[in-house]
Amino acid sequence: MKKMLMGATALAMVGGASYAGGIDRSGQGVNILFEEGNYAQFTYRYANPSVTGTNAIVGNSNDVAQSFSNLSFGYKHEITDNLDLALIYDQPFGAHIHYTDGPLSAGGVVGLPFDGLAEIDSDAVTALLQYRFDNGFSIHGGARALKVDGVIQSSLGILRADSDFDLGGVVGVAYEKPEIALRVALTYATEVKSGLEGVNAAAPAGAQERTFDVDFPESVNLDFQTGIAANTLLFGSVRWVGWGGFSLDTVDGQWVNFDDDTITYSLGVGRQINDKLSLALQFGYESAGDRPTTTALAPTTGSRSIGLGATYQINDQLSVSGAITYAQPGDQFFPIGAAGNIDFNDNEAWGGGIRIGYRF
Template sequence: MRRVSITVAALLATTSLAHAGGIDRSGQGVNILFEEGNYVQFTFANINPSVDGKADITAGGGSVIVGSTSASDVAQTYNQLSFGYKHELNENWDLAVIVDQPFGAHVLYADGPFSNIGSGGALPYDAEADIDSRAITMLAQYNVGNGFSIHGGLRGLSVNGIIQSGDGILDADSDYNWGGVVGVAYERPDIALRVALTYATATNVDFDGTMSQLVAPGTLAPSMPTDFTVEFPESVNLDFQTGVAPDTLLFGSVRWVGWGGFNLTTPGLAGDIEWVNFDDDTITYRLGIGRRLNEEWSVALVAGYESAGTRPSTTALAPTTGSKSIGIAATYTSPKNWVVSGGLEYVVPGDQYVTFAGPAGTDPVQKLEFNDNSAIAAGIRIGYRF
């Protein structure tokens, strides 16, 4: 049963959060702590969303359709990389280091009302968000006895990116800022049971950069330096697994992130500018079943769900809300301690819409609706046990 446990932990991370709420990306899991012995792993994932929006331009209070506009391929393809190393000091103590990309956003309006052409030149650029992050998590785990363990440590977070919106252009980055991680776990190896609860504190990230404010249609003010602080939210992860039959494992996770109230605001020329604001916390559920086929091969099926948040979106940079997903994965364990996992996940992001001012002669508020969208995530993980 132990080998199935290790396999499924790898599969869960490989088919990771491809389209989660807020700007969540990696899920910030700590499952590497529960690998046997000394272990190192590398993970690569590619996420390819297909998110398109369409709006009917109306007049007469919505009674007459006078035209339409669309925004295609708004969510951009991106890659995820991560590295993990776990070292067993003795029977009681384990150490781990995880390097990942926990947050990010890659959104581009190359056409439609938030593009340069679609806005009739009112925006001297296409609206976009290109945000990346890096995190270093350093953990220690102490095995208390009777199946219980505690774990904790520090997580450093660095973020950089550019936002182009109806307010102007913001380009900024940060050094590493630090938060804490603490958790508890219970294990029964004879039935492959494990329950782990992990809490991560909020992290205040200090940014330095430049801002060019849009002061009139098509006109940007000169670039000026700016500095600001953004609180990246606290989170709670609950991971569990248990054997349900010989060589068969039921597993899953629940992740809560306090995205409600997440806000990016900078001083402007005539008052503060709110670039990003999220209204809703998010809870993401995953449930799967894994099966060991023989000494070398294991397979798994995973389903995911995240409830939808507020509609309309508070920002055009978040054109979907909530999601459903289904994923498959397989792991090959070689006799020489190499572990190779691959996964494929199909995601259906929840429908969302954003509002915008209609052209002259039409209703003042129009809706750009994003419906029937999808994303495909593919990943591979290579691990070595020594």
């Protein structure tokens, strides 16, 4: 039962983490540490947001949030009865925004010679060790290497840049009581200072090289679960990310600025249906930030979501899981001077994913 219910709760996160605040994408979870024995998993996520801004004077900005996908892979190895190693690859941060019409597009009232756009991608590799004491407590920690690249188009020009891998740290503590399926885990990740190099291809004096730093924020994850009835599990999480003060600055000016930290909550229930199948239902909520937004990169604030996940245990080693999530991003607006605001209201997003797990 433990393996199946953990699979179902993990899949609620596969669909649910695909549309979050700031430019958060993966949630940077470490739950693979708590899988039994030696275990590997592959996860694919896809999100299809529909975000449109309206302005009665200068026209609408239609479908500004673009569809995107991300991948993750994890491997956990039991070194001794008390010591485990985990390696995780994920794509934790990203932005996919494109203003193809309306005031922030080429020829709009803002006066851009090209569409407002942000395409930011990232890759991270995390190495963790976990030591389990004999009283139910454990500690885990390690290092995370982060690499980012992308392009931003704004009134400042066209900035293309990338970084090498830069390092941060991860540390945490957990408590487990297996007889009632209880687990509480707290994980802290430090900020990662990324040194980027690139070119402003549309600087006033022509293409100019740019070198700058971006501090990707620290975060805290609290994950919990407990049995509440036979074959039934209550689970949830709280994630805080220090997006407030996150900025991208060059000699051209400030390209990106976020004012608000984000706190994302989830709560769900998992149920083993039979020896092969388990299901999970999850609700999510993210607190809204300030209005108006300080960057067109963030046309929504906060969200509400509901997700359904299922895990099918093919045999003792192999499991396949799938999930789907529906989210309603919170309303936001962006001021554009005398023409008023671009109002982003009543938007939605669909997310889904698949996970394949194999136990050695």
